[in-house]
Amino acid sequence: MQARVPRNDDYLERMRTKSTKPKNSIEEVAKLAGVSITTVSRVINKLPTVTEENRRKVEDAVRKLRFSPSPFAQALAKGKTSGIGLVIPRYEGLFYSFYALELIRGIGTLCDVFKMDLLLHLSDGRSNFNAKSVAGVIFADIITNRSQLEWALRENIPCVVINNYVSDLEVSSISIDNVQGAKEAVKYLIGLGHKKIAHITGDLISQAANQRLEGYKLGIQEAKIKENPDYIIKTDYSRGQARVATEKLLNLSEPPTAIFVASDSMALETVTVIMEKGKKVPGDISIIGFDDNPTSLYGHVALTTVRQPLIRMGEEAVKELNSLIKGKKDITRMVLPTELVVRESCKAIS
């Protein structure tokens, strides 16, 4: 962008300015096309009330001048912006994962389609967007930044939160059915004849990890299997802790015959540890993960897992936010279904 031109633009000043940077505004286009700036504006905004001829003239001029309208002037004059914000918590565990990237993919791609600008904000839970710079914001989970969400809601900014079913706030959320997904996983194991089923949890600071744990418990309960506290090991989603958890499970006097692991990346580690101890997956122990991380396709055995529609979650978030921005009043809490992906890491008990 060019710097402001001083007011007393006498001839010399004009020429100096001109030689460095041509104004390149809608005005130049109008001049070159021989029409008024209004007409140019109309063409830019694809309003129908322009004759074919004028439209052509303007389009030519635009091309010749390589003109593009100033988004700032547009936003200011229109009184609205096409930008949306994406707030991602700077919470290592979450950010490091497969999760964030997939979400960004879904969101970024759809923003392109809707011609919205995507403003990324890696939040440490303190700084905020300028309320006026975005038409709405998407919160990727709300681990450490609930207060920001509340602020945005107070400012009346359309919001949608992802990966978290928010029931105590009037806000749209797109989450996935972790409970159901986990329950299905466990039931699948039970269907295979397993009774000694363990669960390695994720970081219980996150809602997802809690829900998966809940789903696990429900699955066990419904099959009238009594819950064994030794079979539930809490971790922070890291592979390191997955290793420790697996070893703990293996050292039990009565080790499980199947383990439901809260994430694929941990499940991979679990498989590794089991094989190191000379046992087989799924021969001796069945393993089921969660996420459908592409990584889980390779490795010793292709991992049976629960697929969560991350990209779709991102896309739905953009769609919902878009409706909200366009004036939709009622919020929606969408819960996306998961899908059991059967591969090779589970086996019927013999």
Next chain:
Amino acid sequence: MQARVPRNDDYLERMRTKSTKPKNSIEEVAKLAGVSITTVSRVINKLPTVTEENRRKVEDAVRKLRFSPSPFAQALAKGKTSGIGLVIPRYEGLFYSFYALELIRGIGTLCDVFKMDLLLHLSDGRSNFNAKSVAGVIFADIITNRSQLEWALRENIPCVVINNYVSDLEVSSISIDNVQGAKEAVKYLIGLGHKKIAHITGDLISQAANQRLEGYKLGIQEAKIKENPDYIIKTDYSRGQARVATEKLLNLSEPPTAIFVASDSMALETVTVIMEKGKKVPGDISIIGFDDNPTSLYGHVALTTVRQPLIRMGEEAVKELNSLIKGKKDITRMVLPTELVVRESCKAIS
């Protein structure tokens, strides 16, 4: 943002408008503080020429009104923006990886520090930023979008490209010394007594993969070992192809005693395959990766690897772009060093 107020704002219209949305502009603040809008502007922009008392009054009013200036009006009036663009190619192989996320982390964090807005653009190689909406742009690699870079350069937008040493364009680039890193890896292996050293490459569409291959060849050459074409297997960075490549290597009549793998995630797969075949890492075959992906810490053996400073690369990119925006004229091509991280997957030959 509020909608435009119609021109004929007679009393009733004013009241109606008012009751829905207060104007909340700099003007309101001025009124409440009992000063002119100029003074308010001065306080907002932290100009020194304001008396302590007025400053206080304005700050109070700002707080009371929960006022924040319109970034659009500011950008328009100042003739400049604080936003920078980040273009990430929608190239699956790249985007899926650890790489993109780390980069975003570095960039996002530093943008926060510099108070710059980060506009994310997932590029399919076609659509572009509006030149006027950003003060500069960072290209995360240029696999499929060289033309966009050239366009931006033509438009005189400050640019810096990451992860790619660009020698044929007048553009700043922050890259890493893949050649040196790969060479060091190979030399380390040679120092351990290995002579039969293979290399599983990355996707040679990327500069990084090519340079790693080149470094491998150099390392071999300098040790006067003759290059064995069977020892170089090309892949696309995927774990699937890493598996195939490893099997190929293992089936050679004279299998290598060490393998330099172009990425950690592939190296992990290589280790897995080797162990499946009943061989040991590093007992039978030494493995060295590239990336220092945190994942490589766990698994069968902690992976010896070459660390690349991804976060730093992102940070340097932001810094460089910032200087460019501030008027720096000369470009800089920074090549960041790698670091050999010795862990457990390599062993001296006996």
Next chain:
DNA sequence: CTGAAAGCGCTAACAA
């Protein structure tokens, strides 16, 4: 140190 007023580039109401 302060304030009036002229823009920044564009949109939209209104009149032609």
Next chain:
DNA sequence: TTGTTAGCGCTTTCAG
């Protein structure tokens, strides 16, 4: 269908 013109909310000159 077109052009004139008054803003959008802020910064910056210039004259106090």
